[in-house]
Amino acid sequence: MLTLPASDDVLASGFTDDGYLPLPGLLSATLLARLRAELQRLAALAVRRDFAMACMNNSPRHLTVVGGEAIAQHSTLIPALYREPALLAFLSRVTGLDITTVREPVERHVLNVLHRPGDTHGAHTDDYPLALVLFLRAPAYHRDGGLLEYTPRASTLDALNTCSARRAHHRSGDAHLLRSDTTAHRVTPLRRTGLQRVVLNMAYTTPGRQNAVTDSATLLYG
Numbered sequence: 001m002l003t004l005p006a007s008d009d010v011l012a013s014g015f016t017d018d019g020y021l022p023l024p025g026l027l028s029a030t031l032l033a034r035l036r037a038e039l040q041r042l043a044a045l046a047v048r049r050d051f052a053m054a055c056m057n058n059s060p061r062h063l064t065v066v067g068g069e070a071i072a073q074h075s076t077l078i079p080a081l082y083r084e085p086a087l088l089a090f091l092s093r094v095t096g097l098d099i100t101t102v103r104e105p106v107e108r109h110v111l112n113v114l115h116r117p118g119d120t121h122g123a124h125t126d127d128y129p130l131a132l133v134l135f136l137r138a139p140a141y142h143r144d145g146g147l148l149e150y151t152p153r154a155s156t157l158d159a160l161n162t163c164s165a166r167r168a169h170h171r172s173g174d175a176h177l178l179r180s181d182t183t184a185h186r187v188t189p190l191r192r193t194g195l196q197r198v199v200l201n202m203a204y205t206t207p208g209r210q211n212a213v214t215d216s217a218t219l220l221y222g
């Protein structure tokens, strides 16, 4: 279901320096279709969020979400994918860390849906060290927004407003891996009507780090 790249390619990719690894075409057509069907089913549980995240420099949240607890209760596909042994082994190889699943359910696996003009997931870092972000839908063109903007090893979120920030465009079926606790990141606003950017974000951690460090996930997904 997942087209995991060969270890050698990945180790040469510089993930530990860049904090970002593009994984184009990670999802097979079959898995993409199954995840989209799951999204349709879970849509009834989605909630709209429009607020400024106080603990993240008041950065904006304008998106619709399905939180981890709802997914754990109503999906078997996503929790099974999240725990896939080959995926965990791959993540450990890429990062050189002993990667394990996140115990608390709220931000373990979440769906983020940007679907209105101006929708954005503003600047933040995540509580856990690793985010694997799978694209169920994405704007086809760079100019339509929904880009991942990120700055590796940022000491503040303001680093995103400097020339050190990088931008990445992804397509449906792609994924990216982010060192999400130390990489400041955000998703740029959708630029027009009729666009959708839908991701499944799966968070991973190391055995000694099982506690969320901020209340940001509870505010967004709780």
Ligand SMILES: O=C(O)CCC(=O)C(=O)O
Binding pocket: 112, 121, 126, 131, 133, 148, 185, 186, 187, 199, 201
């Ligand atoms: O949508 C993305 O590319 C990043 C998602 C993200 O940062 C998050 O869910 O915490």
Ligand SMILES: [Fe+2]
Binding pocket: 124, 125, 126, 131, 180, 185
């Ligand atoms: Fe994030």
